[in-house]
Amino acid sequence: MTEANGPTRNAFPGRDFQVTGAIPAGHSVDRLRGQHTDIERFDVVIVGGGQAGLATGYQLACRGIRFVIVDAHPRVGDTWGNRWDSLKLFTPARYVGLPGMPFPAPPHSFPSAAEVASYLEPYAREMKLPVRSEIRVDRVTPLGGEAKTGFLIYTSSGLLKADQMVIATGGYQKPNIPLFAEDLSPNILQLHSSEYRNPSQLREGPVLVVGASTSGAEIALEAAREHRTLLSGRHPGPIPFRIDGPLARLTFPLVWFMWNHAFAMTNPLGRRTRSYVRHRGGPLFRIKLADLEAANVDRVTLRTIGAQAGKPAVEDGRVLDVTNVIWCTGFRGDYG
Ligand SMILES: Cc1cc2nc3c(=O)[nH]c(=O)nc-3n(C[C@H](O)[C@H](O)[C@H](O)COP(=O)(O)OP(=O)(O)OC[C@H]3O[C@@H](n4cnc5c(N)ncnc54)[C@H](O)[C@@H]3O)c2cc1C
Numbered sequence: 001m002t003e004a005n006g007p008t009r010n011a012f013p014g015r016d017f018q019v020t021g022a023i024p025a026g027h028s029v030d031r032l033r034g035q036h037t038d039i040e041r042f043d044v045v046i047v048g049g050g051q052a053g054l055a056t057g058y059q060l061a062c063r064g065i066r067f068v069i070v071d072a073h074p075r076v077g078d079t080w081g082n083r084w085d086s087l088k089l090f091t092p093a094r095y096v097g098l099p100g101m102p103f104p105a106p107p108h109s110f111p112s113a114a115e116v117a118s119y120l121e122p123y124a125r126e127m128k129l130p131v132r133s134e135i136r137v138d139r140v141t142p143l144g145g146e147a148k149t150g151f152l153i154y155t156s157s158g159l160l161k162a163d164q165m166v167i168a169t170g171g172y173q174k175p176n177i178p179l180f181a182e183d184l185s186p187n188i189l190q191l192h193s194s195e196y197r198n199p200s201q202l203r204e205g206p207v208l209v210v211g212a213s214t215s216g217a218e219i220a221l222e223a224a225r226e227h228r229t230l231l232s233g234r235h236p237g238p239i240p241f242r243i244d245g246p247l248a249r250l251t252f253p254l255v256w257f258m259w260n261h262a263f264a265m266t267n268p269l270g271r272r273t274r275s276y277v278r279h280r281g282g283p284l285f286r287i288k289l290a291d292l293e294a295a296n297v298d299r300v301t302l303r304t305i306g307a308q309a310g311k312p313a314v315e316d317g318r319v320l321d322v323t324n325v326i327w328c329t330g331f332r333g334d335y336g
Contacts, residue, residue: 011118019126021100023061042066045153045162049131050079053168055098057129069129070155072136076124077117085198086222087113090243090285095256098123108249174334177327185310193219193328199226205323208232208312210304216328217287224295232300232314238284
């Protein structure tokens with residue numbers, strides 16, 4: 001029972017999805033239909049219907065657990081559908097599929113954001129996951145004091161009660177934009193990377209991309225086709241191979257293992273790495289310095305730290321005369 005509305009998007013015309021791990025009959029949450037009372041009760045409420053929420057839902061459904069997934073977006077996959085048009089994943093398709101339905105693309109190819117969006121919607125439908133779209137969870141309170149007998153969940157469409165909850169709201173909800181952005185002139189167009197779609201949004205004149213990690217480097221490369229483009233921020237360093245080259249096919253399984261085990265949040269190395277990446281940005285996955293140079297991106301390897309006379313200023317006091325600023329400065333955690 002996918003409760004999301006809207007027409008299905010399809011970035012895979014003519015290609016079928018292959019379901020390899022359907023949820024066993026009788027374990028489907030279809031049986032929850034018609035059970036609406038004033039406060040609906042579930043064993044588990046999952047907040048967030050992105051990859052993490054959907055994959056968790058699949059596992060709960062396989063075990064016959066009564067659950068629901070609530071998501072603020074109108075449609076499953078919207079997180080990806082709302083990213084910039086040319087965005088390609090840095091993870092190969094073989095790692096993008098969710099349990100029970102492989103991603104329908106060659107395993108070593110890199111799917112576009114649109115393809116991920118149009119995979120997630122049929123995934124939720126084929127797996128009969130009970131996703132309730134356009135419902136925002138605003139507040140959660142624990143029930144039963146010390147006895148800890150569950151949670152009361154305040155949503156934009158009423159109350160839910162759950163014995164347990166899974167918070168799968170991702171780390172990319174709230175843009176992190178420096179306060180001095182407010183002091184920039186209204187003549188400068190400002191976009192956060194989460195609002196950027198393509199160069200047609202930009203005003204005539206130079207572009208400053210702030211933040212030189214993967215998003216910043218990719219957007220700068222695209223902007224530089226039509227605008228003089230400056231990229232501000234420390235260089236985070238590239239990964240030591242081309243992700244679409246032959247070496248990557250050999251090394252990616254190792255990288256993936258390290259990522260999911262050695263750098264997992266369950267061990268100190270993972271926690272240290274995450275904190276480092278949060279503050280300094282992750283390495284460049286696809287783009288090398290040579291690519292930026294070849295595209296004439298002006299690498300200002302200093303941080304943008306303030307505004308002077310309505311214009312952005314960098315660490316050495318230089319003021320940059322630009323008509324566009326794209327903040328590729330990441331996101332902040334948001335648990336309400
Ligand atoms: C530009 C960009 C490129 C990326 N590229 C890659 C890549 O190539 N490979 C990779 O592995 N990862 C990539 N990531 C990270 C990737 O987005 C995550 O790995 C993955 O999407 C996380 O899935 P998730 O389910 O945890 O969160 P999300 O996909 O963010 O889903 C969270 C969901 O929670 C919902 N939600 C949030 N708050 C509430 C609330 N209060 N009430 C109800 N619903 C709520 C949102 O609507 C959203 O649908 C990228 C991220 C960005 C920003």
